[in-house]
Amino acid sequence: MTAAPASADAIRLDSLRKQFGSTTVLHDIHLRAARGRFVVLLGPSGCGKSTLLRVIAGLERADGGRVVLDGRDVAELPPAARGLSMVFQSYALFPHLDVAENIVFGLRARRVAAAEREARLARAASLLGLEKLLKRRPSQLSGGQQQRVALARAIVAEAPICLMDEPLSNLDAKLRGEMRREIRALQQRLGLTMVYVTHDQAEAMSMADQVVLMRDGHIEQDATPAEIYARPASAFVASFIGTPPMSLLPLVAHAGGAGIAGLPDHLLAPASAAGALLGIRPEEVVPAEDGLPACVTAAEFLGAETVLACALGSGGALLQARIPGHHALPPGSPVRLRLPPLAHLFDANSGKRLPLPPFA
Amino acid sequence: MRMPRFLHAWLMLGPALLLLAAFTHVPALATLWHALFSTPTPRRPAVFVGLNNYAALAEDPIFWQALWNNLLYALGTVPMSIALALAMALWVNGRLRGRTAMRIAFFTPTVLPMIAVANLWLFFYTPDYGMIDRLTRLLLGWGPTNWIGSQETALGAMMAIAVWKEAGFFMIFYLAALQAIPPSLLEAASLEGASRGRIFWRVTLPLLGPTTLFIAVNAVINSFRLVDHILVMTQGGPDNATALLMTYIYETGFRFWDTAQASALTGVLLAVLAVIAALQFSLLGRRTHYR
Incomplete structure (x- = not known):
């Protein structure tokens, strides 16, 4: 243009x-x-x-x-x-x-x-x-x-x-x-x-x-x-755009990188991203056997798809997932979810978008 | 136990109906009935005279003068008090300093009893040292004027009091109606290029229509009904210059004790009011927009 x-x-x-x-x-x-x-x-x-x-x-x-x-x-x-x-x-x-x-x-x-x-x-x-x-x-x-x-x-x-x-x-x-x-x-x-x-x-x-x-x-x-x-x-x-909007997960430092508190085996970002907020679009989350362990807190059936609200790790970080089909799981059900590749990072204090760190 | 429906209904209506009938409907009908009889005296009981009382009215020059005076009085006070009420309402509806004080000031005359108002204005109208004469001397260099004592000025003086007393009351209705107009309508009108005058004539005034009709009907009724100040200040004088239908009824009925003639006068008054109200509703009502 x-x-x-x-x-x-x-x-x-x-x-x-x-x-x-x-x-x-x-x-x-x-x-x-x-x-x-x-x-x-x-x-x-x-x-x-x-x-x-x-x-x-x-x-x-x-x-x-x-x-x-x-x-x-x-x-x-x-x-x-x-x-x-x-x-x-x-x-x-x-x-x-x-x-x-x-x-x-x-x-x-x-x-x-x-x-x-x-x-x-x-x-x-x-x-x-x-x-x-x-x-x-x-x-x-x-x-x-x-x-x-x-x-x-x-x-x-x-x-x-x-x-x-x-x-x-x-x-x-x-x-x-x-x-x-x-x-x-x-x-x-x-x-x-x-x-x-x-x-x-x-x-x-x-x-x-x-x-x-x-x-x-x-x-x-x-x-x-x-x-x-x-x-x-x-x-x-x-957190305003999208239905439902992006989930924001606080990242903490783990050995060899950064991830969700309480889930040290699942690294989501390089170590320099610790302390930032990780943004995840719910429509990019997919259920998978090798995914992160999560616990369903609420399920909303919309017809073509189901929106699952899940708690992740020890901090209870809230992740929403929009999954095609009918998956109205009762609260408390364990699920495993695979997150998309790192795409959005935000400063935890100012909220500003951060440049993606290079993977070490 | 089940009460029949009609009994229940009558019990609910009863108290109000009883009071209304005893103090309004029966006396009104009785008045019209008495107008068809002669005035009873200790020596001669009332006899049926048909429309003779009305015929006597038609030949009574004071009746015609009272009727004429009353029409002048209505024509002078009704448009004036409505226009003044609207102007005051528009003024105190705007964003201006001390508008609460202004509203109170405009409304005060309404709260005062008419007798007190009459006494107040007696002072204002006092020749030579009353407020009005002082003002006319200061501003126009006039000599003393006997405002309520001379035939030329007495009716006008009474009309001024009525306007002063009523405009504030009607202002309250206009103020309420103005505040019920959504501001977005006025914003839309100004955005569409309408001038302030056009907004007033094409938007505000039509939306005030129902209020104006209500006020107009009340103002007309009041112009025939509110005569306390005349009874206190002039008693219809001088030489019937301020005689209105109501004061003439009072005089005929309670000073001369000609109750039959007073009843006939009341019949005329009711007929006049009914005709005017019907005209107002049919003429104004058709052009009035009710939301």
Whole structure:
């Protein structure tokens, strides 16, 4: 990939800070998103992802740093002048207006000519399959239909940037999957730059071009879904991404290398790795006769596979294993598990990813 | 032991029904009934006179003046108190310093008894050294004005008191309704490019519709009903300049003891209120959005 010139960035955030009273909710945020990208802000609740979205939208004022949208510093611009649209978590549909009036609310406010307004309404409505619902009030719509109206209102503005704040969190699981595909298809078809907030890592991984994982007002990692899965930048990222996420096993020094406390016969890493955390993807663990001895503490049957939670060695380190088929073993059952080759090491204190030591 | 369902129902309804009937429904119907008879005197018992009492009203110039005054009074106080209530609510709903103190200040007139309010305003309106005259002298250089003693100003003076008394009460309803509007709606509107004025007219005001209807109906009823201050301050004078239907009913019924005529007046008052309420619900109600 070639480096795009700076002006091609649809969104650029430089050392953005935000405080509420004495609590800092965003520390020194740097972010770049190229035009047409689907950026997902991911993180647990309270990590600042929604606040970051609201700062970009102009609904909150930053206390420092710059927000540059399409090459313009928008710090002094009101939300309406920033060239963006937004879908709210609650959809924020006007309950007293019918679907058509909800969709064209912004066009009326911006005094778009009637003929063009009607044309854009018709286009948005057909794109989202709302033609038959235009005369209904929001209260007469299902959750999924309300979601579509909110989407239609966002795209009818034809703003180059679209912001979404957990738009699927009020839908049931099946509808969520459908809307996920639909939003992604719409974004690609219209070439929108999307900033999408969610706490659901499956949503993030399946939709995003770029995942920005946040924690306590910091960006932990900003990478493609493949990269964030393959090379988590910190123990926090590792323990957030994946279903179930990576298991983190503390390594101790044994004769000739490092391994799990209480299992000196099974060396997992060179001696220099002692004291670090070993990251293991549950889907890479396989049951094997020559594997590490472990004790099942819980089993979760998911249909195609079973997730086993196991205690390893004397320290009781928790290892999860995702094993194809039905293996709902009762707690206390002994199992033997083979771990994948060493791939992820994290500093036990800072949580930062460590370079893999060469095998001695 | 099983109680029949209907007995159970009547027992539950009984206490409330008894009180309502004894103090509301029966007197109301009795009033309408008495309006069809002449006023009984020790020498002459009441006789059925049909609609004669209403016919007498139609020829009574004071009745027409009271009715006219009351319409002016309603037209003056209802829109004014609603607009003021909305303005105050919008103001104290914002993020401003000391808004709790402001809310309390705006609400205080509501808490005061109407008689106390009347006495307070008697001082305000006192010619020459009352607060109003001092202000008009300071700001406009006017001489002393007998606000409640002259025919031109008396009704207006009474209307000002009613607005002052009621706006704070209605403000509370508007404030509650404003706080029930999800902030994301206003954010969405501003993000869509709507100006503050447009947000107010196209989003806030329609969402306040049910509250406005409720307040409007109550304000109209109050404009015919809340007359304590007039009884204390002017008793309908001077020369019936502040006579309203209610004060005229009181005067006819309890000063002249013409109970039949007072009953007929009450019938007219009820009819006026019923018509106005029906109009309000059918006109405003159709355009009001209920969530």
